[in-house]
Amino acid sequence: MSDVILKLNDICKSFFSVEVLHHVNLELRQGEILGLVGENGAGKSTLMNILGGIFPMSAGSIEFLGEPYEPASPKYATEKGIAFIHQELNLFTNLSVAENMFIDNFPTGFLGRIDKKKIRAKSQEYIDKYDLNVRASAKMGNLPMGSRQMVEIAKALMKNAKVIIFDEPTTSLSNREKEKLFKAIRELKENGVSIIYISHILEDVLLLCDRISVLRDGKVVHTDKRERYDRAGLIRDMVGRELTQVYPSVEKEIHDKVLEVKDLNCAGFVKGVSFCLREGEVLGLFGLMGAGRTQILRAVFGLDPKESGEVRVFGEEVKKPSPGECIHRGMAFITENRREEGLLMPRPVSTNLLMVKNEELAGSMGVVDTKEEAELCRKMVKTLDIKTARPDQQAANSLSGGNQQKVVMGKWLLKEPKIFLVDEPTHGVDVGAKYEIYRLILNMAKEGSAILVVSSEMQELMGICDRILVLSNGRLTGEVRKEDYSQERIMKFAL
Amino acid sequence: AGCAGQKENETAPAAASESTETEDNGQDQSKTATDVEKDNGDMTIGVSICSLFSPYYVGTYNGITATAEQMGVELVTLMADDDINKQNEQMRNLISQKVDAIICIPLDGTSIAVTVQEAMDAGIPVIMCDRAIEGAKAAKSVVADTYQMGKDIIQWFVDDVKEEDKITEPYQALLLLGSLGDSATVKLSTGFKEVIAEHPDIIEIVGEVPTEWNQETALKGMQNWLQSNPEINMIIVPSDLLIPSVQSALQQVNRWHRIGEEGHVVILSSDGDSAGMQVLKDGYSEVDGAFDAVDCGVQSVIHAVKILNGEEEADDGQIVYGATLATYKNVEETGPSIWSWDDVE
Amino acid sequence: MNEKLRKIKAVVMKYPILVFLTAAVLVALFFTPNFFTVFNLKNLLLQSTDLLILSCGLTLVQLNAGIDFSITSVLSLGSVLGAYLMARTPLAANPLLGICAAVLMMAGTGVVFGIINGAAVTRLKMPSFIVTLVMQMIGSGAAVLFVNSIAAEATLSATIAGLPPAFGVLGGLGNWFFVPVLIAAAVFLFSDWLLTKTRFGRNVYAVGTNARTAEVSGIPVKKTIFLLFVLCGLYAGISSILATARNQSGIPTLGDKMFLNIIGAVIIGGTSVLGGSGGVRQTLLGVIFMSLMTNVMNLMNVTWYIILLVQGILIFVVAMMDYVMKRQSAYQEN
């Protein structure tokens, strides 16, 4: 537990003359779990990407097992025994689960033939180990986000690596999966594997890690034993100021029904779900992975077809919902899959922020008002504290994960929707920004909007919702009111 | 203009061409470049040629370059890649370069009219080569009458059959077509078809194969037809460019036989390039109708120079070439007069 | 650094092809005395008009990650249908009426093709590559069929001549050369306005970058794509009018050889085949590049097949320049 196996010395990294890492020093010991925390855009992923051979570093050196380590390519890192679970899922939607798990290391036989039986059997073994409930031959693109994330994790765990880096592995996982993951991580640790664990869920970090390093603005500000840290201390180091409250408290009133869903059925994933949402209400939707929460939102918003059921918006039935139609009626939807459906990755931040609002900004003949656009964009960047030097130039894919999520949030906030469907809204967002997002959501509710929140973080739901619906296997199994909130109670319905 | 309707040489396989308006004669070999050779040093002639992809046009172009060199004329050549629009553009490019005269071998006689007129208006005499112009006046035209050639070829065959008296039932003919958007081809096929229609007892067209002047397409088309209609025993070819495809297709089904051999397929072709003459000489095909591709080019240059030197009027006069029919019977005599004969083994 | 110089540098960074265009003009200046003649410049402009219009259309479709092969067949089919109306029907007696009918016919042909393409792509969800390739086959087949059947008897020509001389005005014949140039400029300016200033333009880029995101964000994806195909078809129809007028005949093979030039101009200008980036301004530069390249080489009397070789190499040079420039500019990719 003492010998250092990985040593990062004075790592610097610039993107086009903007330095994002300044002389970072970090040590990782044999068989320890090192937590790495920091605000969105602090440079955590960048640091890890350097370690994984994805970006070259601008300056500095790395030692691994006492030898100099020069990660020129991801392959080099893998060969040396460093496995990596990326913040953005690194899966191929056109391949099967088994193929994805073995993509960088296929067992081959005669004439380079991939041993398909073997990879199927082996991946099924891991799938079963984590109770994934998918087939090894299923196509990746057909799986829900949570399962995809678990596959990604299983893939790294399978590798017999000496060091495993987890970059925000739990963003789509519910408690049950998280616990399985933590168990696996601890097992690895027992076997002498060293782990770097990055997360914005500070409770998890405090629970799991042996030591914690805090990164701020591209510098390591403090590294210490877990015992010496508490939540407040971590936040202080991360943000540089105190943040006592986790959930803002906003006084608001609940009025009439605005959204009614009756007996909704979707392709076997959602069965007979009915609920209603009221003006000024924040309604939570909880369930375990694959319970069908996302599916409900998608069906209501007209993204996926529903088999039967009725959706009423402001009392009027929406016969054939489509996103355009729903938006027109004042709805909005934040997707959990920001990479494929949330953002225009190669386009600038401003374009992304304004793409929904556009419709309104256009005047006669559809000509848009560029001045107003720029102003709105500037405001939103400021409100959400999106870390970007030039919103009109920086492409969304060069933002840090959390900042990307803020952009997705921001583009809908600009629209000021009346009914807001949000799926994992704080996916990868740091504590400070989370607070800001909660505040915005609650303020919207106060102004008379209705909000339906799907989240895998039970704490979060309990913190902001007036009511929580619990879903299990596509059926509504329970409803918990604010006064009756307790982890056990909610979990009981979910299982 | 007056291409069609000259039937004088129906029975003359080796008919010489005749001139219609000027006394110049395409076959008048005595008047070659050497006669008019003088110092034409500062003369630049633009050549706009529709294509250089078939040996026929290469022949014409060789005639042009050789003569130009002999006469000391400088050439500027633009090739239009079988594209009418491009050829019109290139004509305009030649006009901008202020060449002294233009020799135009058009893809199509009608749609080139507008730029020919522009050139003439700009004081640049245009000599039409190979195809006549319709809808404008050129300085001179040295043209091949493909419509007439089509008729001649079929007529010769009909007469030959009658003479030999070997017909029992109509020949089952497969007609290859060139590019369907190309006037010369359309004229040629029309010539073929008109005469065939007059003699239903001798030739019957079973099918038509579009080739787009593509040997590959032609080959496949013929293979398909030979499968679907095995009774086909005649192939009418619009250009010797396609002869290799014909040969290959017939060889595939074991029907590549000499005249007189069992299972021979009659081949009537035109252009007179070396591939066509070779199979004629070897006794596989009965007739090949040929214009003198090379001389056509030679005469164009000579006329251009003459007009520029003021020895001749730019009067839209026409020199019309008739086809020389080289047949399996007279190939020994006519062969050497065909432009590509040197390349035939 | 000097402010002006910086500005120039920024522009060059954005459109590296400008460097090449300058070089080409210099070459033309020194090696081809006939380049800077009024006739040639007029000629060059005239020749670039259809290429510009067609390329603008293709740019629009390509911004949505689509492709439209059928524009060349619109050119051909429109050309013969229009010419037929003007020359071979009773309308021939009244040139003005004939011209109007023909213009409508040709533009209409384009719109019809656009509608079919757009509907097949958005309603039947077919890949535009196949839809438009098939429409190209059908269109050019129909053009040839039309000339050789319905329009065949009169002469043995494979083209339709005898258009009213007044029609030539639209092709810039005589002293009217500014007419097609203005039309092309209008098409270009309209497209640019559409893409840069309007909501529709924003939607186009969004759909082209990521159609799923666009859909989730409530952008009418299908409508946008459909409209782009219709516009592209319309442009092809317009360019059919100009080209037919300039050649003064209906030509069933008019567009056959043009496609590689068009897409070459679009891509070398900088519009991605995968959609989402580029625009008609870039395409304009691409068009100038393509036209200039051929014109200069023609004037320099380069052998035709060497032109092909040089063209290939020049395209590299330009693209390479693009690469070098882009590498220096920030926030592109790493």
Place this chain on the structure above:
Amino acid sequence: MTEACEGSVGKRILQYLMRYGMYLIFLLLMIYFSVSNPNFLTFNNLILILQQASPHGIAVIGIIFVLTVGGIDISIGRNMFLASTLVGVMTVNVSKNFLDSTAALAACLGIAVAVGIVFGLLNGIIITKFRMVPFITTLAVGSVMRGLGLTISNTRQFNITFMSPLASGRIFNIPYVLIIFAVLLVVSNYILRSTTFGRHLMAIGNDPENAKKIGINVDRDTILVYVICAVLAALGGILSAGQIGTIAATFGEGNEFIAISAAVVGGASLFGGKATILPGAVVGILLITLITNGMAMVNASPYAYTIVRGAIIFLAVMLDSINYKGVLR
């Protein structure tokens, strides 16, 4: 993201119809042609169709590889031209005895491989190392190839009948080209489906950035793909020219579109990550060849050829697409 709704029986039948639409059209065409002309459904004619399809089919295999990684190669036709022109030039410069030996055929193969490697490498390196768009790269390389071919040949035609025994010859009535095609099909299908390289190609086509991140050598694999495509195109070109017996200056023009549309008819996506060789490439090229053959069988007007061919391809792809769930392309 979701699987198709499972609906009523009628819906399911319709779905089946859509899924196998391409084959259905194939079958209907076959039936129609057989009824119209008794010579259609003969061994000889079916073999002929296969023989005609083979050279282009070889090129289609090549393009499938390129499409898999999300690239495109429009230099195929010009590659065919250059390779066969080199074969033609060889005939002029070597003795007749040599041409009659099998060594000549081996030399042709050598030329195909050499041209393929040189220009495939060129394509691949420019695309990967200089980040040039595949379309424009291959367009430019194609221009260079054609210019080069024409410069070498000086636009002459060459007689390459010495290729006939290979290109048109048969053993037990099975054409050699068909055997070559079949072998290449099996091998390439194996490579694409069952080897690490093949799976990596699928991954690259799905998301090249991701592929890079997990350590796939994207650049190397991409270059290799263009080399494979160029070698196969050159080989297909030489065999195709060999079937004709001459090589003319227009040879190969436009063949890239035949190859690409065959691949797309066979279900390949131009956006990468989705392509099959068996059955995709085969179905595509066979359908296209079958139509032309059948048109002759039913004695169609030559003017109708392109129109009918277009209409049938449209129908086939339409049936295939109607249930398509992804992004419009």
